[in-house]
Amino acid sequence: MNRRFILFLIGMVGTFTLNAQTNIINTGNDGKSWNIVTRSAVYQLNINKQGNVQMVFFGNKNQIETFGNGLGAEVPVRGGQVSAIPIIEVVFPDGVRDIELEYKTSEITSLDGYPALKIIQNDKFYSLEVSSFIRVLPEFDMIEKWIEVVNTGKKGSIKIENLLSGSVFLPKDVYELTHYSGVWGHEFTPQTTKLTQGTKTLQVKDFKSYGSSSFIIRPEGENEKYTGKVWFGSLSYSGNWRLDFEKFFNGNVQITGGINFWDQEVNLKPQQKFSSPPLLFGYTEQGSEGVTMRLASYVKEKLLPESHRNQLRPVLYNSWYATTFDVNEEHQLALAKVAKELGVEMFVIDDGWFRGRINDKAGLGDWTVDKNKFPNGLKPMIEKINAMGLDFGIWIEPEMVNPNSDLYRSHPDWAFHFSNRQRNGGRGGQLMLNLAREDVYQYLYNCFHNLLKENNIKFIKWDMNKALTDPGFISAPADEQRAVRIKYVENLYRLVETLRKEFPDVWFENCSSGGGRIDLAMLSRFDFNWVSDNTDPVDRIFIQDSYLTLFPANTMISWITQEDWHRQDPSLEFKFDVSMAGVLGVGYDITKWNGEQKKIATEKIAKYKAIRETVQKGDVYRIVSPYEENRSVLQYVDKNKRKAVIFAYNLAEYPANQVKETQQTPLVKLRGLLPEVKYNIEGIRETFSGRYLMEIGINLPLRGAFKSEIYVIQAVG
Ligand code: DGJ
Numbered sequence: 001m002n003r004r005f006i007l008f009l010i011g012m013v014g015t016f017t018l019n020a021q022t023n024i025i026n027t028g029n030d031g032k033s034w035n036i037v038t039r040s041a042v043y044q045l046n047i048n049k050q051g052n053v054q055m056v057f058f059g060n061k062n063q064i065e066t067f068g069n070g071l072g073a074e075v076p077v078r079g080g081q082v083s084a085i086p087i088i089e090v091v092f093p094d095g096v097r098d099i100e101l102e103y104k105t106s107e108i109t110s111l112d113g114y115p116a117l118k119i120i121q122n123d124k125f126y127s128l129e130v131s132s133f134i135r136v137l138p139e140f141d142m143i144e145k146w147i148e149v150v151n152t153g154k155k156g157s158i159k160i161e162n163l164l165s166g167s168v169f170l171p172k173d174v175y176e177l178t179h180y181s182g183v184w185g186h187e188f189t190p191q192t193t194k195l196t197q198g199t200k201t202l203q204v205k206d207f208k209s210y211g212s213s214s215f216i217i218r219p220e221g222e223n224e225k226y227t228g229k230v231w232f233g234s235l236s237y238s239g240n241w242r243l244d245f246e247k248f249f250n251g252n253v254q255i256t257g258g259i260n261f262w263d264q265e266v267n268l269k270p271q272q273k274f275s276s277p278p279l280l281f282g283y284t285e286q287g288s289e290g291v292t293m294r295l296a297s298y299v300k301e302k303l304l305p306e307s308h309r310n311q312l313r314p315v316l317y318n319s320w321y322a323t324t325f326d327v328n329e330e331h332q333l334a335l336a337k338v339a340k341e342l343g344v345e346m347f348v349i350d351d352g353w354f355r356g357r358i359n360d361k362a363g364l365g366d367w368t369v370d371k372n373k374f375p376n377g378l379k380p381m382i383e384k385i386n387a388m389g390l391d392f393g394i395w396i397e398p399e400m401v402n403p404n405s406d407l408y409r410s411h412p413d414w415a416f417h418f419s420n421r422q423r424n425g426g427r428g429g430q431l432m433l434n435l436a437r438e439d440v441y442q443y444l445y446n447c448f449h450n451l452l453k454e455n456n457i458k459f460i461k462w463d464m465n466k467a468l469t470d471p472g473f474i475s476a477p478a479d480e481q482r483a484v485r486i487k488y489v490e491n492l493y494r495l496v497e498t499l500r501k502e503f504p505d506v507w508f509e510n511c512s513s514g515g516g517r518i519d520l521a522m523l524s525r526f527d528f529n530w531v532s533d534n535t536d537p538v539d540r541i542f543i544q545d546s547y548l549t550l551f552p553a554n555t556m557i558s559w560i561t562q563e564d565w566h567r568q569d570p571s572l573e574f575k576f577d578v579s580m581a582g583v584l585g586v587g588y589d590i591t592k593w594n595g596e597q598k599k600i601a602t603e604k605i606a607k608y609k610a611i612r613e614t615v616q617k618g619d620v621y622r623i624v625s626p627y628e629e630n631r632s633v634l635q636y637v638d639k640n641k642r643k644a645v646i647f648a649y650n651l652a653e654y655p656a657n658q659v660k661e662t663q664q665t666p667l668v669k670l671r672g673l674l675p676e677v678k679y680n681i682e683g684i685r686e687t688f689s690g691r692y693l694m695e696i697g698i699n700l701p702l703r704g705a706f707k708s709e710i711y712v713i714q715a716v717g
Contacts, residue, residue, distance in 0.1 A: 024115045024136050025108045034106075034117055036134055037061055039141040040290075041283035043134065045074055045119075051102045053119055053132075055169050059229070059283055071169035071252055075121065075132050075147065077101060078162075085199070085244050085256045087147065087164035092126045093156025100124045111135050127153030127270075132166070135278070140298040142282040144236075148275040151268040157479065160266040164242075164258030165279035170231060172251030174220040179243075180546055182210035185534040185565075187515035188546035190627065194220060195247045203242035203260050206468045207489070208516040213241050213257065214550045216291055224287045225622075226671075232284075232291045233257065234550070236520040237277040239489040240264070240468075255281075259486065263471075266486065267479040277521065288549065289671070293619060296552040300617070303524045304555070307504045312612055313528065313554055314391065314507075315343060315605055316585035318461070320350035321535070321561040323589070325359050327352040328373045329381050331591070338590040340388045342598060343605035346459050346507075347385050348393035353378070356405065360428030364400045365407030367447040378455050386456060393459025393507070394451075398444050398495065400430050400466055407443075414440050418472035426466030435495075436473055436487035444495060452503045461530070462496070464512040496525045509557060515543075518551070528555045528583055535587065536565035537578040538706070541632050541649050544581055545625050553636065554616035556582030562589075570706050572597060574649075576604035577708035581615065581634055581647050584608045611645045611712060614638050618645070621671040630655040631665060633700070637672040641690075642715035644673065648700050649708045667697030674715070682712040 026035045033046035033056075042063075044056035054070025057063070076082075078089040079099035091097050101121040109116050116135035122128065129150040136143050145166030151158045175195045179202055180188040187210045193200065195217075202211075213235035222228040235241050235257050242260035247253050257279045266274055280298075284290030300309075317339040319327060327349060336347045355370050357363030363370075369378050382392045401408045401415055403425070408415065415431035417423045423431055433440050451457065473484035480487075500508065510517065510526035514533035522529070529551070532543050540558065547556055558579035564570065579585065586601065593601070608615075614636050623646075624633040630652035637644045646668075658665050673679065673690035680687055681698070688698065693713075702709045 024138055025117050025134075027106075027108070036117060036136060036143065038136060038138060038143065038283075040285060041141070043143060046070065047103050053101075053103055053121060055167070057171070058168055058231070058281070059171065060285060071171065072167070072254060073101075074119065074167070075101065075130055076167055076254075084169075084254050085167065085246050086162065087167050087256055087258070088130065088149065089160075089162035089261075090128065090149075091159040091161060092128075093153075093158065096126070099128065101130060104129075114138070126158070127151060128158060137298060137302070140282075140294050140302065141284065142280055142294055142298065144278040144280050146276045146278045148273055149268065150273040151270055153270050155270055157267040157269050160261075160268060160274060162261040163266070163274065163276050164256050165235065165276040166258070166281075167254055167256045168231075168233075168281055170217065170253040170255070173253075174251075175217050175247070175253055176220050177245055178216040178218075180212040180214060180550070182515075184210060184513055184516070185532060186210070186539070187518075187532045187534075187543050188212060188550070189542075190546055190549075195245055195253055197247050197249055199244050199246045201242060201244050203240075203262070205240050205260060205262055207239050207485075208464070208467055208512055209241075210514070210516055212550060213237070213243060213519055214295070215243060215245075215255075216288065217245070217253070217255070222287075226287045226289050228285065228287045230284050230287060230291055231255075231281070232295075233279060233281045234295065234520055235277065235279050236524070237489070238492065238517055238519050238521045239485050241519075263482065264485055265482045267483070280520065289621065292549050292622070295550055296548075296620060299520070299523050300552040300554060303520060305500060305508075305525060305527060307500070308507060308527045313583040313616055314345035315608065316346045316348055316393075316459075316557065316559070316583070317344040317590075318348045318350055318559055318585055318587050320395075321559070321563065321587040321589075323350075323352065325352035325357060329376065333381065333384055334591045335589070336385045336388055336390055338593070338598070339586065340390050342586065342590065342601045343609065344586060345391065346393055347390045348395070348459055348461060350395040350461065351397075351463075353394065360430070362402050362404040362428075364397055364402040364430055365405040365433070367396065367398075367451060382456050391458040392456060393461065394455075394457055395461045395463060396448065396451075397463040397465060398448065399433055399435055399464055399492070401433050402428065402430050404429075413475065414443075416468070416470045416472060418470050419474060421470060421472075424469035426469075430466055432466050432468060434471075434473060434484070434488070435491045436484045437475065441491045441495065445498060448495075448499055449502065452499065452506060457506060459507045459509065460499075461509040461511055462526070464517055493521070493525060500525065515547075523551070523555060528557050530557050531582075534565060535559055535561040535563045537570050537575045538568065538651060539565060540578050541626050541651070544578070545622060545627065545632060545634075548581075548620050548622060548634065553582050553618075553620055557585055558582040559585035559587035561587035568706060572600050573604070574706055574708050576601070576608075577647060577710055578649065580604070580608045580611070580710065583616070584612075607710065611636075611710070614643050614645045619672055623668055623671065626651060629657045629665070633668055635670055635672070641672060641674045642677070644670070644679075644713040646670070646700070646711040646713065647708070648702050648711070650702055650705055653705045664699060668700055669697035670694050670713075673713075678716045679713050680716050682714070683709075684711070687716055
């Protein structure tokens, strides 16, 4: 044992005879150090001789010998020698822009049932109190960080120019970052890049992004799926966000993330406080599979709105691809009738149902039914749909307004704009309402409260189709105008939360021209996501593979439609098999279907219902990613590990990686089964032990390009 390590152990005995606390958050006897322990990781902090709170280590919990000097400030600020990315930048009333923090106190507390460490630091001179929180989610093996700042003074505002959610330093190594970017129709494209000296920034200035604020960091070359170190995280915020990864010359890496304060400031008046949204962090040595398991379980078991968290998601019909804006009572009822025969449970009318909405150039903002299309109103039609045995849902886009609408004609000032500047319209010229305004909030609340109160609506699809432009807030006092984005997002959350509270049995789908606004904050308020407007099954296999890396399958709505982006004319069976890997929906004009198409659909929907519990509630293993081979294999395993479902998709006649001699793809080694238990695989005659399936693997009898198969695996006896 070397001398340093012996000294360290002696030090540990001195400082770390633990105060009996939570076992999860432990304070050293000197009250100046903390060990936060999760299943796999330890997060260590201490107060150094200068009275500064330092982050010491975040990683494998057995590596306690790394306890030593801090890697950097727990809350790096703009002030003094700035040697890390500051997460707080303020200007005090007298113009001073430097912060000098010193430790004041700490407490171990419980927030929403989870243990949390709160450390309070004060500026040495000015009235600024900074609380940094670390909340532990023990069963999910992750932590959350956020910051709260208070202006404790009696006069003068503190201008916040930047306030991120947290910072974490990783010890010196060569790292690779994987993040998910994208564009309309190609959401969540994984990108892997080496972190070299300097800063890699991912930022969104809009409220929309087709990527994700989730990230994965691994030591270079470690890309095993089931083993190896991984640090990962995700931000709970649905507006303009940013993540920075700074690699220092000494090899350490700092990760920061939070609201993107670009073109933004918050003026904190005396006694006011401001909190950043939580930034989730995790560490596992179970490779990328460990990341998926933690994130998906957290969303499924804790984050999703409680009212529907454990309910099976219904089979959906959605009218968009069948009818676009051309909706009317007669045709919708005809669609509903066939949908019911096929086995659909929820019939959703998409865009086009409200006043003046004949195309995308009119109507947004006027949220009452269009009497030209539905002369009897919505109610009698919903009653007929309910009488067929279907629930009813409807599309809305609350945050938008068309200049051609009664709302805009009476309140042109409610749309985002700057004086003396043009208003930059989006799709069909639509503009974004300034939801930061209380009158806009109240108008929208009344519209949708009435819509839900007057009609038996059980499902809302909440869309958002425009990029943010012209975010002026000229009706607000000058010192509040640049907080407009923050206020907007607060009111967005408030609106969804209020409606959900009043109508707890309504399902809410989150959509933004496909997957333009998918994050943990939306998932705590919505039951599921419309992941992409790209319903081509081949593209979907890729998008779904990424989505399922980060989010659970019961939040992934996937319809089959007539869309064929690559002119491959994929079969209906193939399309169903792709969509059945999430929450199944149908989007064809099914009144035009022949008997054969209806037969296939009826059988597939029945099959989906038989495996739905496993698909929606089970653990998802991405056995073969389409990014690795020209095929994809997904495995879903029940919690009790006695039932599993495999989705296999071939994307080429001879998928890459095939065994040359036999022209067969390698055996598929399954995951998550019980080694000693025997399993039957539907359609394959032999019985296999779980151990065999996991260690030797099976040859899936699937041949040919754009072919798919679903295998159900069941424990015997
Ligand atoms: C964009 C969505 O992504 C589509 O699914 C559809 O709802 C249209 N908007 C309707 O305008």
